[in-house]
Amino acid sequence: MQIDRRSALLGTAAVAAAGLPSLSPAHAQSADNGITGVYRYKFGDGEIVQVFDGSRTFPMPDNFVANVAKDQAAAAYEALYMPKGQVTITFSPLVVKSGGKTIAIDTGNGLGAFAATKGAVGNMRANMAAAGIDPKSVDIVLISHFHGDHIGGLKNADGTPAFPNAEIKVPAAEWAFWTDEANQSKANAANKGNFANVKKTFDGLTPTQFEAGKEVAPGIVSVATPGHTPGHVSFILGAGSKQLAVQGDVTNHPGVFMRNPGWHLMFDNEAAVAEATRRKLYDMALADKMPVIGYHFPFPSAGYVEKDGTGYRLVQVHALT
Template sequence: MTQFTRRDVFATAAGAAATAAAGFNPLTLASANAQGVAGSTTGVYRYKLGDIELIQVLDGARTFPMPDKFVANVDKEQAAAAFEGLYMPKGQVTISFSPLIVKSGGKTIAIDTGNGLGAFAATKGAVGNTRANMQAAGIDVKAVDIVLISHFHGDHINGLKNADGTPAYTSAEIKVPEAEQKFWTDESNQSKANGANKGNFANVKKVFDGLKTTPFEVGKEVAPGITAIATPGHTPGHVSFIISSGSKKLVVQGDVTNQPGVFMRNPNWHLVFDNDGAMAEATRRKFYDMAMAEKMPVVGYHFPFPAAGYVEKDGNGYRLIQVHALT
């Protein structure tokens, strides 16, 4: 059973007090006007949360034929119809990727790192654009102080290395969920991974080879204004992050769900990459119920760019209301 509650989420005294008084605090978003070098992309979106600056950077998006068991507990025809209902090409799936940069307490913090420069070359620029968009936003990868990892799937960790395998974030402390690290660095756990996740052990070993990491526990502040919460199921040690500034809060959900137009509307659908589908489903429901109760914006790694919005109930599921109040 998923183990997190409102009390777990707002572990600090200041967080609990602020939440009670906060009420509804809509995000104010502002599109970036940063100019990148010639040929660079401009997938950059800036917004503020109290005194904290958040910079959403688009890593890219991939469109691919839907595998037979992309939704593990639903037949392919039903799953394909759901994606086609979002005006995606028939039989195709489009997934986007959006890491987040946070400037808080004098620190520059990256939450997840994208598919990496190696993927940029392999996909002819479809994904792997995080570094280019950081540059367009005026953020030098060497100036990042802390990297927070939500979980160990490749699209979140591969950006820790350059295309030649050298470390990318050379000045940053790389902080990882303790439970996630313990699971993926113990090869005896391969028997506990579902088919789609068994190959991830080799990639984890490759990515983290030569990197120094700092494991963290959930329920604690892991960077200025950022607290980690346990949201397991997608992977055993998957975490999300509460970002707080004064009375304002939002939650960065990692992969609590994938494409929101499908998996938020159908929280009982189990993505092929959910290592424990039943646990992932329980986490989704508790997580979104919590976000609605607290009227907190949600940032989703796989939400359509700029990847931020509010969650509302929709029948037996949920729907994402993306934020487009530009200033």
Template sequence: MEFSRRHALAGAAALAASPLISAAPARAAVPLADKQAPSFYRYKIGDAQVNAISDGASTFPLPDSLVLNVKKDEVNAALERAFMPKDKMTIHFAPLVINTGGKLVVIDTGNGPGAFASSKGNVGQFTSNMTAAGFDPKAVDTVVISHFHGDHINGLLTADGAATFPNAEVLVPAVEWKYWMDDGEMSRAPAGRMADQFKNIRRIFDAGLKKKVTPYEWGKDVAPGLLAVESIGHTPGHTSYVLSSGSDKLFIQSDVTNHPALFAVNPGWHLMFDQDPAQAETTRRKVYDMLVADRMRVQGFHYPFPANGFVEKDGNGYRLVPAPWSPVI
């Protein structure tokens, strides 16, 4: 059956000409909901269960300098092509809980309770959503950190400054640890964002966590089946991971891109949050070429939730194809 604009207009005209049907007595409307259900999504990689846990999303006015090497008008055009409103940016956050069968592993920890309070609950949801998904923070064996930006480490502490995961070892990239814990690097950091990052990183790790921290090297497993992979540029020690179980593999890209509608589609765009934008671009192209060639599933910290799918080549860039939602695990 063909459905044309003519059919639609005819149907609308008939509906407009129909007498109003006498309705039953009016009833009070159901109160509007004021929040989403807890946000988590599970899928399997071999025998391992991956649990994407939303930490929320942050929406803010589009900065003139979000993309360093492109004019704001071009960024707005890309936002509109992706059916996103112009002049504002929404960034998503999705830490992981991986159940290997023998270990419960958290990868990155979200924005933390301070951001939850200041954002009125828009971000900092990781712990509450993790608990809603059935995981007790006390049961976590290992916390693996990809890099030291606040949206990845601030959730290591509770609102009263205690360890969120009191029984977990905290694994950090050795290169990242060396850079941010270097007093000389801190003294040379320019005022503003970089200096503030050093202060925040020291605040987090000086709060009783240093004894729990173990630096790790690239090219080695940091948990069963979880290989640490160098993916520098975003920070000096930025790390991604390959989760392997049986014949299945998942690439956990951390912050190789920010929102894919901008930075996968345009891999040459330099994000203001990348510490070494040129190196970040080189890493991004290398990683995404690999994902295309290997048809490997990818999980992205800043992808729209549930933040995973597959990548295909699209012109001079790449396109994220979201993995189909499944009602079963």
């Protein structure tokens, strides 16, 4: 591990983080037999479980890539064999078992969205059940940022807590931004409506706020990766030379936004900051050969970063070495 380089991004707390066993590729497992939407990796004495929440396909909005002509953006998606003029976005939360704790990282779109989309999204709970994970057994829920596809699963369809025994931990900077309606003037058009959703989602919940750069669960360190939202964080799992980045929404589909890191997604509230964050994280992952799990990467959503011209590409894998 290159401590100086990582310290510049993660802060000294990341170097001190301990307690999470290193990844053990010899024990990586493939998808559960007969189960779609569950993928497991052994994680030292613990485990990473990807639980697919679903996907949505929709016509590309005119400003989906804010700084690129729509025809050019559409061609990039068509080159990935998506239907002409359409965009597909996938959603993949995680459950991590480490240090005697069961930890969810983001919560998917939620059961309300499951009903509204006729099962297209909101499948996290069903796939948790298929994986044998009871929501009541979850000790900690870590939230990367406050967009609805990440916090929607905090509550059941009737508004009761989905993880009744869990401590919900959120980035302090994210909480400060979205809970102050005066900040609506600082939000771009795609984000202005999110303030009401945040208020509704967290009503009745009492989350714990954390500062980026701190250990937030056994062996899991939060990393400030702003731009997509002001308080957006990613997470570094593991210790020593074997670490893994869980990158939240640093990028959307890797086939488009990793290859074109200068393209600005309409949902990135501070596009230039998001671009700088993207390059910084992927340069680190590339230099250290650190695998990355992406919330919006095609499922199962782990891979390694390689340089591709002036951008990057993701080499997806089914084992983490």
